Amino acid sequence: MTIYTTDRLTVRMWTDSPADVKRLDDIMSREEVTRWLPGAVPPAADLVPRYRAHSEPDPTLGVWAIEERESGVVAGTILLKRLPNGDDEVEVGWHLHPDMWGRGYATEAARGALERAWAAGIGEVYALTFPDNHPSQAVCRRIGMSHIGQTDRWYGVQAELFRVERAL
Known part of the structure; x- marks a missing residue:
């Protein structure tokens, strides 16, 4: 199911297909990805239903491919x-x-x-990055987010907090 599209990307629900599970496993088994995630990463087959559950009860929200x-x-x-x-x-x-x-996909997505958030009436959105995750911080800035400072409020780890508000 397609959630939204951009010039170069389709953002869609993750599926239980072998191809999706294999690709998600490949992504989440890489140290260069998981070093930026708080805590252990479960197997991809367990992640897909969790990701889909984020769209229930509010289909505006989710974790998508x-x-x-x-x-x-x-x-x-x-x-x-x-x-x-x-x-x-x-x-x-x-x-x-x-x-x-390096292709601009994170920024575009x-x-x-x-x-999607603005269309649903969400007034502000946050992003959290590890303090030394400079590439993700650059994405935050490219999408118009402002750096607020450091926090350990949500995930129990020190993170850089970014915020953007919907333009009126």
């Missing part, structure tokens, strides 16, 4: 989900396969996620 439109190759994951504190704060984030880095 980023697919190159031309090739059909899954580049990674884009997320637009509530932060884990029970409030209404929403986070945008991305995890791309290293063979897809994140811009699409923000457009």
